[in-house]
Amino acid sequence: MEALLRFFIERHLLVNVIAAGLVVLGYLSATSMPREFIPTVDTPIFWLTAMLPGASAQDVEAKVTIPIEEALEEVEGIDEFTTIIADNTSFTTIELYDDYNRAQTEAAETDLRAALEAITDFPNEMEDEPVLKQFNPARMTVLEIALEGPEETLAQTARAVEERLERLPLIASVHPVGLPDPEVRVLVDPVRAREHGVTLTDVIAAVRNRNVSSTGGMLESPDERRQVVMWSRFDEPEEVGEAILRFDPQGGALRIADIARIESGREDTGMIAHTNGQRGVTLLVQKRETADIVEAVGQVRAEVESMDIPEGVRLTLTNDESVIVYNRLELMATNGLIGLVLVTAVLFTFVRPGPAVWIIIGIPIVFLASLILFPTFGMTMNMMALTGLVIVLGMVVDDAVVVSERIVVKHAQGLSPPEAALVGAREMLAPVTAAALTTVLAFAPLAAIGGLPGNIVWQIPMVVILVLIFSLIESFLVLPAHMSTLKAGARLQSRQFVRVLEAHYQRALAWVLAHRAVTLVAAFAAFAVIMGLIRPLVPFTLFPQDDADRLFIKVTTPHGTALERTEAITADLERQLLQIAASDVETVTARIGHQNTNALDKAFGDADNEALIITQFKRFGRSHTNVEWIELIPARLQVPDGVDLVYQSEYFGPPTDQPVTVHVLSNDDAIRRGVAFEIESHLRSIPGVVEVEVDERPGTPQLQLNLNYEKLARLGLSAQDVGTTLAAAFYGIEASEHRDLDDTTELRVQFDPGARLDLEALLETPVRAASGQLARLRDVVEPMQLPAVTRIHHRDGFRSATIRASFTQGSGLTALSFAQRLEQELFPRFADLPDLYVFNGGEAEATQETTAGIAVAAALAVVGIGIVIWLMLGSLLEALFIMLVIPFAVAGVFLIFFLHGLPMSMFAMMGAVGLAGVVVNASIVMVDSIHRRVRAGDGGGDRKSHIIEAVTERLRPIMVTTLTTLGGVLPTAYGIGGYDPIVSIISLAVGWGLAMSTLVTLFVVPVLYSLAGDLRRVFT
Structure with a gap:
C-alpha cells in the first residue's frame, strides 16, 4: 500500500487530471439524471379488472370473481389477493412475496396470464377479457387538469387537450375521468x-x-382488378x-x-366528476417511466398554454407532483449549501487555510464521483438519494480531517512535505479505513430492508456508502498528493480558545480517570433513566403525516338516494370547503358514484349514494396541516341530516392502510357482519379513535x-x-x-x-x-x-369485512400499540366462532414488518462493526468498550425526540442504525492513538498520563469531525432552508445522537480503556 501512496504523491498532475475528470463526469451524470419524487421500484403488485355490464355485485361474484380467484389459488408466489366486487365490476389486487426480484415477478406474471387464459366458464355476456397490469409508481399521475364548462364544448375541449398531450414525447398517457364515451x-x-x-x-x-360491412374478394378482368x-x-x-x-x-x-x-x-357510467362544485372533466396525466418529472410537466404546461381554450371552458392545473420534486430539490440544495458553509467555517476555525482548502476541495470531488455510479445502481435524483447526500455531507470530511491532521503533525516534526504526506497517510490507513468501514457496515444492512418501504428507501444507505467509499479513496490517494505541496509551517491552528479548551478538557479527563466508578455510575444511570423512563414516552409512527397535502372526504347519503341527489349534496359540500379552507385550498374535485381513494381514475361508479371529495391543499405556505384541517372542517361544515362523512388524510409514504385496520374473514354473512359491527362499536367507544368505518354496508334493495x-x-x-x-x-x-x-x-x-x-x-x-x-x-x-350490499369484499378467497379508523392529534395512540391492545382485549371474544378469522392489517402490519427488518439490519450492523473493531485493535475487551458508545447514541436519539415532541418513525430508526457506524469512528482513532502513545512510552510517564496526552491530542480532530457532521445535518434537521419530514427526521437523529455519543467518547471511553488495562493486568 505504501508504494501506491507514494505513486500518487509523486504525480501531482495525474492526481489533478483524475480529480478534474471525476468532477466533469459527475456533473454530466447529475445534469442528465431524471428527477423523481420517489425512486422507481419494481413492485410485485398486480391489478386485475374484469367487467360484466349490467350485472349485480352478487352476479359478478358468482360468474366472474370466484372463477378468477380459483385460478389464482393455483399460481405460485402469491402472498395475498383481495377483491372488491361491485355492480358491473370485479377489481382484484394481487400481491406477490415482498422479496421477489424482477425475474421472479415476470415469471409470476406469465403464470398469472396463463391461469386467466385457462378459465373457460366466464359468462357469454362478458364482453371483454380481464385486464391484468402491474402497479408501477413511475407511471402514476404527475399532473391533473380539471376542466369545467358547457357539456358539449367541455367534451370536445377535453378530447382535444387529451390528444395534444398524448403526442408529447415525455407523456405516456392521459386518462380522462368524467368523460364517458x-x-x-x-x-x-x-x-x-x-x-x-x-x-x-x-x-x-x-x-x-x-x-355490417364485408369484403367479398377481388373481381378480376383482363383489364383491371x-x-x-x-x-x-x-x-x-x-x-x-x-x-x-x-x-x-x-x-x-x-x-x-x-x-x-x-x-x-x-354512456351512463354511474359516476360524475366535479371540479370546484361544478360538473367537469379531469385529465390525469402520466409521464413515461424514464422521463424527468419536471421536464414532463413543463412540456404539458407549455402545450396547454399554447392551446386556444373555447370561451366558457375553464381549465385548472392541479396536483402537480413536479412542484414537490422541484421545491424539495431546491430545499435540499439550500440546506446543503448552508451545511457546507458551516462545515467550511468549522474547518477554517480549527485548521490552517492550506489544509482546510484541500479538505473542502475534496467535498465536490467525492460527491460528483459518487453521482457517476448512480445510473449503474439504477438510481435517479430523487428524495431518497438526496436524503443520503445530506446525511453524509458532514461525514465526508471526517477521513480527510484525520489524515490531514496527521500529515501536518508529521510535517511539524521535521519531515519534508512529501514524506510527511506519505508517513501521515500510512499511519492513518488502518484506523481511518476501519472507521469508514464501520459506517459502511452500519448503513449496508439498511439497503436490504424488505417490503415496499424497503424498496423505496434503499437508496439512502446506498448513497451514503458510495460517498464514504469515494471519501476514503480521496483521503488517501488525492488529499496526500495535494498536502505534499504545503509550505513549511503548515500545522493545525492553535488559537487561544483551543488551547484553553484543551487545558480544561485535560483537567476534566484527569478527574474522571481518578474517579472512574463515579463516572461510569453517572453515565449508566443517565442511560437507564433515558431508556427506562423517557423511551416509553416516545410514540412510534411508521410515516408521520405532517406533509400530506390532500384530504379525502367520503360522503354517504341515505340508501336509495339517486345519483343526482348525491351530486347536489356533494356540490354544496364542495362549495363550503372552498370557503372554509380558502387560505390553504388549491382545488376541490369530487367523484360522485364511488369512494375508492386508490382508484381516482375509475370510469364507473359503485353506488349512487356515495361520493368522494378530494381537497387539494397548497404544497407550501399553508396555515394548517391536514391533521389540523381534519379537526377544523367538521366543526364548520354544514352537513344535511342523514348524510355521513368520513375524513381521511392522503397517506404520506409507501402505500399502506389506515392506522387501525382490522380484517374479518368468513363466508357466513351473519357471523362476519355481526363481528364487524361489534368491532366498529368498540372502536367508536374509545377516546382518540375517529373516522371509524366498515367497508361492508347495506346497499340498494x-x-x-x-x-x-x-x-x-x-x-x-x-x-x-x-x-x-x-x-x-x-x-x-x-x-x-x-x-x-x-x-x-x-x-x-x-x-x-x-x-x-x-x-x-x-x-x-x-x-x-x-x-x-x-x-x-x-x-x-x-x-x-x-336486501343487498353495495359492494362485496374478498380476501384470499373468503368474503371479508374491514374496519378502519384513525387517531386524533395528541391522542398518544399509535398503530402498533393499539393493534396489540385489540389482540389482547377484543379479539379473544371471537375465538369460539367457527370458520372466522380476525386479524390486524394496515399500518400496524406494515410497522411490524418494517421494524423487524430494521431490527435485523441493526443486529447485522452491530455485529459487523464489532468484528471490524476487534480485528483492528486486536482486543475483544477494548472492542466491546468502544461498542458501548452505540447504545448511548441511541439513547441520545430518544432523548432529543422526546424533547422535540416528535414520534419515532422508520426514518428516525434508519438514522439511529446508521449512527451506530458514525459514533464509533472517533473512538477507534482515539484508542489507536492511545496505543501508539503507550507503545512509544513517550516521556516515560505512567499509563494514565499516556492516556491523557493521547486523548487530548485527539480532542481537536474529534471536535472538527463532530462539528462538521453537525454543521452538515442540523440545517436540514431544523429546516433552516426549508423543512422536509423525511430528511429532517434522519438528520435530527444523526446530529444529536452523534453529539451525545461524542461526550461518551471524550469521557467514558478513556475510562473504559483504562479499566480494560487494569483488568488485563489482573487476569494475566
Missing part, C-alpha cells in the same frame, strides 16, 4: 313494442344485422332509427323509429326474479333469454357501434326511462318463445325483494 340510445317504448309484437332482442338483432365490398354501416349513428325490423305487406316496413325514440348522449323452469321449458325459453331481456331493459345492451376518425359511438338498446319505474311495467316485458309467439316476463318469473 359517446352513445346513441335506442329507447324502446314497451307499449308500442307489444302492439307491434316486437321484443328487445328483435331490436338488438335488427341493429346488428343492419350495421376491383375489390368487392358490401357496405351496410350507418353513415351517422342517428340513422339507427331507419333500420327495418320486419316488412308487413299490408302495413309496409316496420322501422325501429316506429317503436323507439333515438337519443344521442354519453334487490328485486330477485326467480325463474319457473317448467314454464320456461313449455315455452321453449332459456334462462339466458330472460337474462338478456332483463339486461337490455334496464342497463341496456350494446347492439353495435359506429366508428369514425374521432370517436367510437356505442349503439345501446334499452327501455325508455319512463318504462323503468315500477315492477308491473317490468313484468309486462315481452320475450319471444321458441314457437315465435310472445310471452311476458310475468309468465315465467316470480319476483322476490331481498
Whole structure:
C-alpha cells in the first residue's frame, strides 16, 4: 500500500487530471439524471379488472370473481389477493412475496396470464377479457387538469387537450375521468313494442344485422382488378332509427323509429366528476417511466398554454407532483449549501487555510464521483438519494480531517512535505479505513430492508456508502498528493480558545480517570433513566403525516338516494370547503358514484349514494396541516341530516392502510357482519379513535326474479333469454357501434326511462318463445325483494369485512400499540366462532414488518462493526468498550425526540442504525492513538498520563469531525432552508445522537480503556 501512496504523491498532475475528470463526469451524470419524487421500484403488485355490464355485485361474484380467484389459488408466489366486487365490476389486487426480484415477478406474471387464459366458464355476456397490469409508481399521475364548462364544448375541449398531450414525447398517457364515451340510445317504448309484437332482442338483432360491412374478394378482368365490398354501416349513428325490423305487406316496413325514440348522449357510467362544485372533466396525466418529472410537466404546461381554450371552458392545473420534486430539490440544495458553509467555517476555525482548502476541495470531488455510479445502481435524483447526500455531507470530511491532521503533525516534526504526506497517510490507513468501514457496515444492512418501504428507501444507505467509499479513496490517494505541496509551517491552528479548551478538557479527563466508578455510575444511570423512563414516552409512527397535502372526504347519503341527489349534496359540500379552507385550498374535485381513494381514475361508479371529495391543499405556505384541517372542517361544515362523512388524510409514504385496520374473514354473512359491527362499536367507544368505518354496508334493495323452469321449458325459453331481456331493459345492451376518425359511438338498446319505474311495467316485458309467439316476463318469473350490499369484499378467497379508523392529534395512540391492545382485549371474544378469522392489517402490519427488518439490519450492523473493531485493535475487551458508545447514541436519539415532541418513525430508526457506524469512528482513532502513545512510552510517564496526552491530542480532530457532521445535518434537521419530514427526521437523529455519543467518547471511553488495562493486568 505504501508504494501506491507514494505513486500518487509523486504525480501531482495525474492526481489533478483524475480529480478534474471525476468532477466533469459527475456533473454530466447529475445534469442528465431524471428527477423523481420517489425512486422507481419494481413492485410485485398486480391489478386485475374484469367487467360484466349490467350485472349485480352478487352476479359478478358468482360468474366472474370466484372463477378468477380459483385460478389464482393455483399460481405460485402469491402472498395475498383481495377483491372488491361491485355492480358491473370485479377489481382484484394481487400481491406477490415482498422479496421477489424482477425475474421472479415476470415469471409470476406469465403464470398469472396463463391461469386467466385457462378459465373457460366466464359468462357469454362478458364482453371483454380481464385486464391484468402491474402497479408501477413511475407511471402514476404527475399532473391533473380539471376542466369545467358547457357539456358539449367541455367534451370536445377535453378530447382535444387529451390528444395534444398524448403526442408529447415525455407523456405516456392521459386518462380522462368524467368523460364517458359517446352513445346513441335506442329507447324502446314497451307499449308500442307489444302492439307491434316486437321484443328487445328483435331490436338488438335488427341493429346488428343492419350495421355490417364485408369484403367479398377481388373481381378480376383482363383489364383491371376491383375489390368487392358490401357496405351496410350507418353513415351517422342517428340513422339507427331507419333500420327495418320486419316488412308487413299490408302495413309496409316496420322501422325501429316506429317503436323507439333515438337519443344521442354519453354512456351512463354511474359516476360524475366535479371540479370546484361544478360538473367537469379531469385529465390525469402520466409521464413515461424514464422521463424527468419536471421536464414532463413543463412540456404539458407549455402545450396547454399554447392551446386556444373555447370561451366558457375553464381549465385548472392541479396536483402537480413536479412542484414537490422541484421545491424539495431546491430545499435540499439550500440546506446543503448552508451545511457546507458551516462545515467550511468549522474547518477554517480549527485548521490552517492550506489544509482546510484541500479538505473542502475534496467535498465536490467525492460527491460528483459518487453521482457517476448512480445510473449503474439504477438510481435517479430523487428524495431518497438526496436524503443520503445530506446525511453524509458532514461525514465526508471526517477521513480527510484525520489524515490531514496527521500529515501536518508529521510535517511539524521535521519531515519534508512529501514524506510527511506519505508517513501521515500510512499511519492513518488502518484506523481511518476501519472507521469508514464501520459506517459502511452500519448503513449496508439498511439497503436490504424488505417490503415496499424497503424498496423505496434503499437508496439512502446506498448513497451514503458510495460517498464514504469515494471519501476514503480521496483521503488517501488525492488529499496526500495535494498536502505534499504545503509550505513549511503548515500545522493545525492553535488559537487561544483551543488551547484553553484543551487545558480544561485535560483537567476534566484527569478527574474522571481518578474517579472512574463515579463516572461510569453517572453515565449508566443517565442511560437507564433515558431508556427506562423517557423511551416509553416516545410514540412510534411508521410515516408521520405532517406533509400530506390532500384530504379525502367520503360522503354517504341515505340508501336509495339517486345519483343526482348525491351530486347536489356533494356540490354544496364542495362549495363550503372552498370557503372554509380558502387560505390553504388549491382545488376541490369530487367523484360522485364511488369512494375508492386508490382508484381516482375509475370510469364507473359503485353506488349512487356515495361520493368522494378530494381537497387539494397548497404544497407550501399553508396555515394548517391536514391533521389540523381534519379537526377544523367538521366543526364548520354544514352537513344535511342523514348524510355521513368520513375524513381521511392522503397517506404520506409507501402505500399502506389506515392506522387501525382490522380484517374479518368468513363466508357466513351473519357471523362476519355481526363481528364487524361489534368491532366498529368498540372502536367508536374509545377516546382518540375517529373516522371509524366498515367497508361492508347495506346497499340498494334487490328485486330477485326467480325463474319457473317448467314454464320456461313449455315455452321453449332459456334462462339466458330472460337474462338478456332483463339486461337490455334496464342497463341496456350494446347492439353495435359506429366508428369514425374521432370517436367510437356505442349503439345501446334499452327501455325508455319512463318504462323503468315500477315492477308491473317490468313484468309486462315481452320475450319471444321458441314457437315465435310472445310471452311476458310475468309468465315465467316470480319476483322476490331481498336486501343487498353495495359492494362485496374478498380476501384470499373468503368474503371479508374491514374496519378502519384513525387517531386524533395528541391522542398518544399509535398503530402498533393499539393493534396489540385489540389482540389482547377484543379479539379473544371471537375465538369460539367457527370458520372466522380476525386479524390486524394496515399500518400496524406494515410497522411490524418494517421494524423487524430494521431490527435485523441493526443486529447485522452491530455485529459487523464489532468484528471490524476487534480485528483492528486486536482486543475483544477494548472492542466491546468502544461498542458501548452505540447504545448511548441511541439513547441520545430518544432523548432529543422526546424533547422535540416528535414520534419515532422508520426514518428516525434508519438514522439511529446508521449512527451506530458514525459514533464509533472517533473512538477507534482515539484508542489507536492511545496505543501508539503507550507503545512509544513517550516521556516515560505512567499509563494514565499516556492516556491523557493521547486523548487530548485527539480532542481537536474529534471536535472538527463532530462539528462538521453537525454543521452538515442540523440545517436540514431544523429546516433552516426549508423543512422536509423525511430528511429532517434522519438528520435530527444523526446530529444529536452523534453529539451525545461524542461526550461518551471524550469521557467514558478513556475510562473504559483504562479499566480494560487494569483488568488485563489482573487476569494475566
